[in-house]
Amino acid sequence: MRTLLVDDEALARREMRRLLAEFAxxxxxxxxxxxxxxxxxxxxxxxxxxxxxxxxxxxxxxxxLARLEKLPHVIFTTAYDQHAVRAFEVNAxxxxxxxxxxxxxxxxxxxxxVAQVRAAAQPEAALEQLFVRDGxxxxxxxxxxxxxxxxxxxxxxxSWGKIHPLLGRPLSMLEQRLDPKKFFRANRRxxxxxxxxxxxxxxxxxxxHVQLRDGPEVEISRRQARQFRKQTSV
Amino acid sequence: xxxxxxQPRNSKWAYWACQLTGWSLYGGANLLAAALTDHLPWKxxxxxxxxxxxxxxxxxxxxxxxxxxxxWRRLSLGARITRVIAASALLGLLAAILMRVMNLDTWQTGExxxxxxxxxxxxVSGVQMLNWTVLFSLWCTLYFAVLAVRDxxxxxxRESELIRALQLSELRVLKSQLNPHYLFNALNTVRAxxxxxxxxxxxxxxxxxxxxxxxxxxxxxxxxxxxxxxxxVDDYLELQALRLGERLHxxxxxxxxSCQVRIxxxxxxxxxxxxxxxxxxxxPEGGILRIAARVEQGALILEVENPCPSRPQxxxxxxxxxxxxxERLRLLFGPRAxxxxxxxxxxxxxxxxxxxxxx
Numbered sequence: 001m002r003t004l005l006v007d008d009e010a011l012a013r014r015e016m017r018r019l020l021a022e023f024a025x026x027x028x029x030x031x032x033x034x035x036x037x038x039x040x041x042x043x044x045x046x047x048x049x050x051x052x053x054x055x056x057x058x059x060x061x062x063x064x065l066a067r068l069e070k071l072p073h074v075i076f077t078t079a080y081d082q083h084a085v086r087a088f089e090v091n092a093x094x095x096x097x098x099x100x101x102x103x104x105x106x107x108x109x110x111x112x113x114v115a116q117v118r119a120a121a122q123p124e125a126a127l128e129q130l131f132v133r134d135g136x137x138x139x140x141x142x143x144x145x146x147x148x149x150x151x152x153x154x155x156x157x158x159s160w161g162k163i164h165p166l167l168g169r170p171l172s173m174l175e176q177r178l179d180p181k182k183f184f185r186a187n188r189r190x191x192x193x194x195x196x197x198x199x200x201x202x203x204x205x206x207x208x209h210v211q212l213r214d215g216p217e218v219e220i221s222r223r224q225a226r227q228f229r230k231q232t233s234v
Numbered sequence: 235x236x237x238x239x240x241q242p243r244n245s246k247w248a249y250w251a252c253q254l255t256g257w258s259l260y261g262g263a264n265l266l267a268a269a270l271t272d273h274l275p276w277k278x279x280x281x282x283x284x285x286x287x288x289x290x291x292x293x294x295x296x297x298x299x300x301x302x303x304x305x306w307r308r309l310s311l312g313a314r315i316t317r318v319i320a321a322s323a324l325l326g327l328l329a330a331i332l333m334r335v336m337n338l339d340t341w342q343t344g345e346x347x348x349x350x351x352x353x354x355x356x357x358v359s360g361v362q363m364l365n366w367t368v369l370f371s372l373w374c375t376l377y378f379a380v381l382a383v384r385d386x387x388x389x390x391x392r393e394s395e396l397i398r399a400l401q402l403s404e405l406r407v408l409k410s411q412l413n414p415h416y417l418f419n420a421l422n423t424v425r426a427x428x429x430x431x432x433x434x435x436x437x438x439x440x441x442x443x444x445x446x447x448x449x450x451x452x453x454x455x456x457x458x459x460x461x462x463x464x465x466x467v468d469d470y471l472e473l474q475a476l477r478l479g480e481r482l483h484x485x486x487x488x489x490x491x492s493c494q495v496r497i498x499x500x501x502x503x504x505x506x507x508x509x510x511x512x513x514x515x516x517x518p519e520g521g522i523l524r525i526a527a528r529v530e531q532g533a534l535i536l537e538v539e540n541p542c543p544s545r546p547q548x549x550x551x552x553x554x555x556x557x558x559x560x561e562r563l564r565l566l567f568g569p570r571a572x573x574x575x576x577x578x579x580x581x582x583x584x585x586x587x588x589x590x591x592x593x
Contacts, residue, residue, distance in 0.1 A: 009422075011423050011430075097418070100422075
């Protein structure tokens with residue numbers, strides 16, 4: 001598994017290499033000492049697994065994740081930032097405390113392996129997820145669980161369960177990553193998840209309103225209505 | 235002087251339990267005495283006992299209300315004794331009058347009840363008043379004794395709570411000084427060194443131990459010489475150099491005259507830690523940390539300068555560490571001692587301590 005080490009301390013990276021030497025299936029493809037270097041390496045090397053320190057000069061591990069288009073598996077490594085890791089409220093995620101205990105590392109890696117096997121069984125990368133940071137809280141959000149994306153200026157508001165975090169990039173950019181078979185541009189400001197459609201209401205003058213499960217009613221713009229009918233055979 | 239003590243929640247019940255039991259026993263004793271001497275019909279004796287208990291209960295309870303309203307428990311012992319005796323005598327008189335009104339002032343002689351002559355009745359009332367006075371004085375003594383024991387208990391409780399709060403705050407200070415993030419990173423560094431460079435790992439453990447010992451004992455001594463503090467700062471910086479590698483450069487400009495000046499323990503260490511944590515460690519390219527000390531007109535000037543990110547990321551934390559250090563400095567050296575943080579130049583910070591000669 002292609003792995004990248006991100007830590008601002010050379011000695012800590014060396015220690016990590018030594019600990020990982022036991023696991024033959026882990027292939028360390030590179031190292032980075034700050035998040036700019038890490039972002040460049042991720043672009044270039046496309047690692048599948050990231051060991052990520054949280055406090056680093058020039059930006060934290062969270063800042064790095066918020067910048068990434070495609071997320072690898074992430075295992076946080078930190079000396080004393082449990083509180084920062086606890087910012088993750090909804091999804092469980094993995095973190096290791098430095099100095100790292102070999103047993104805990106082995107347990108984390110076996111979880112990664114299980115996730116990898118599961119992902120291999122479901123092709124088309126249905127497990128695509130976003131890293132979202134809103135104020136002090138952050139989440140790994142699986143895209144298929146988001147029912148609605150609403151543009152707010154240059155940002156996007158996600159409707160995900162009861163949580164509505166703000167994503168720091170424009171809707172047009174996000175839309176390119178979304179599977180067009182599952183997500184539909186309803187109007188100028190909104191993209192809906194087709195799997196969340198509960199009811200469709202056809203108006204007299206060709207207007208279409210869509211009721212989303214757990215979510216608001218969304219209007220399909222006239223420009224998109226024909227496409228919508230074609231795609232959902234309403 | 236002391237604030238009013240909080241009453242235990244069950245004190246009201248305890249008071250009434252004591253009152254009722256005490257006066258019932260008193261009534262019972264009277265009844266028993268009457269039965270033994272056997273010169274009163276049973277019904278009359280029971281009625282008399284009940285009236286006596288009620289008088290005692292009623293008057294002592296009124297007395298308690300009065301004493302509480304007038305704060306007798308906070309009076310000095312002498313003032314309290316005089317007041318208690320006077321009040322007891324007054325209530326004794328009242329009780330005797332009440333008995334007189336209720337015709338309970340018959341002299342128990344074993345004779346058939348007769349109407350005694352007026353002089354004798356006065357004498358009997360006098361004796362009864364004396365009895366009551368003694369009884370009420372005893373009651374007050376008991377009452378204040380119980381109060382004293384309870385006050386003392388709650389004072390002890392309050393003291394132990396105070397001590398606990400103090401220890402907690404000391405612990406918090408210690409924890410912030412120990413800086414767990416630094417500590418665990420240092421341990422991780424040492425772990426890496428054990429395989430790479432065992433000799434350097436040994437040195438690092440010694441340095442880490444010295445830093446920890448100094449921090450842990452910093453609560454005991456308030457002032458150390460700058461030289462002592464510098465030794466620990468050097469240990470700390472060498473450990474940080476292992477972590478930060480090329481990113482950390484250090485310049486020292488320490489005048490020989492300043493080495494023996496006494497400074498608050500952990501002052502320079504706090505400044506240097508801040509400079510690393512919020513300055514050098516936040517910069518991918520690192521920078522130069524400059525430590526300067528000189529004596530000007532008898533006062534020691536300590537300066538720690540470092541480059542930092544143009545937008546300080548942890549401004550609030552930095553504030554707390556520096557504010558504590560500044561407060562300690564003023565407590566030890568008076569208002570002429572100052573500690574300031576200069577952030578006027580972009581991407582650059584300078585902490586400056588001015589320590590006047592100690593008195």
